[in-house]
Amino acid sequence: MLTADFFARDAVTVAQELLGCTLWHGDAGGIIVETEAYTDDPASHAVLRGPRGQLMRETYGRLYVYLIYGMYYCLNFTTDTRGPGAVLIRAIAPTHGIESMQARTPRPMPVHELARGPGRLCRALGIGREHNGEQIGRRVCLQPRATVPPIASSPRIGITQGRDLLWRFFIPNEPSVSRFR
DNA sequence: CAAGTGATTAGCT
DNA sequence: GCTAATCACTTGT
Numbered sequence: 001m002l003t004a005d006f007f008a009r010d011a012v013t014v015a016q017e018l019l020g021c022t023l024w025h026g027d028a029g030g031i032i033v034e035t036e037a038y039t040d041d042p043a044s045h046a047v048l049r050g051p052r053g054q055l056m057r058e059t060y061g062r063l064y065v066y067l068i069y070g071m072y073y074c075l076n077f078t079t080d081t082r083g084p085g086a087v088l089i090r091a092i093a094p095t096h097g098i099e100s101m102q103a104r105t106p107r108p109m110p111v112h113e114l115a116r117g118p119g120r121l122c123r124a125l126g127i128g129r130e131h132n133g134e135q136i137g138r139r140v141c142l143q144p145r146a147t148v149p150p151i152a153s154s155p156r157i158g159i160t161q162g163r164d165l166l167w168r169f170f171i172p173n174e175p176s177v178s179r180f181r
Numbered sequence: 182c183a184a185g186t187g188a189t190t191a192g193c194t
Numbered sequence: 195g196c197t198a199a200t201c202a203c204t205t206g207t
Contacts, residue, residue: 036202038202043202044202045202048189048190048191049190049191050189050190050191051189052189052190066188066189066201066202067186067187067188067189067201068186068187068188068201068202068203069185069186069187069201069203069204070185070186070187070188070201070203071185071186071187071203071204072186072203072204074202074203076202086202088202090202117203117204118202118203119203119204120203120204129188156202157202157203158201158202158203159202160201182206182207183205183206183207184204184205184206184207185203185204185205186203187201188200188201189199189200189201190198190199190200190201191197191198191199191200192196192197192198192199193195193196193197193198194195194196194197
């Protein structure tokens with residue numbers, strides 16, 4: 001099981017090393033296939049002066065969960081002992097608890113679409129506000145990867161600033177990776 | 182391609 | 195205190 005010290009390093013390193021690991025909540029779980037790194041760049045919530053930025057600046061190895069666009073949650077893990085950092089989990093390839101995931105979706109979906117995209121991922125795993133600030137391993141758990149997967153990178157998605165940074169990481173040819181615009 | 186959704190935040194008073 | 199803008203998305207046309 002991965003513990004907090006895994007997240008003591010910088011977000012870009014952690015984002016790449018999370019690919020291939022298995023993410024669990026309850027009986028639902030899957031392999032992480034897409035991540036994004038955030039540090040102290042303008043697209044990062046670390047610039048926010050409120051509790052959001054504080055969690056990202058002052059903790060590591062904890063969950064950072066927030067509501068976006070009024071309807072969806074996004075799951076991050078805070079990183080870095082020395083400065084702001086977080087890794088957004090954008091997609092997993094479901095392996096366990098498919099029935100639980102299907103039960104949380106409004107309509108039946110193909111398995112590879114259940115947790116494709118950060119909003120869908122949280123819906124599939126049943127992760128919401130109540131997990132914000134929680135220590136990794138308490139309810140949401142991570143299992144180390146067995147082998148190192150191939151890794152590709154691109155600009156991060158949906159942001160207006162920091163487009164030059166290639167801080168989105170994904171496993172090529174994985175159907176659960178969100179479509180690149 | 183546009184709309185829906187509500188918490189959070191910055192910038193005022 | 196109050197208000198308007200913003201938002202690391204998804205879905206349906």
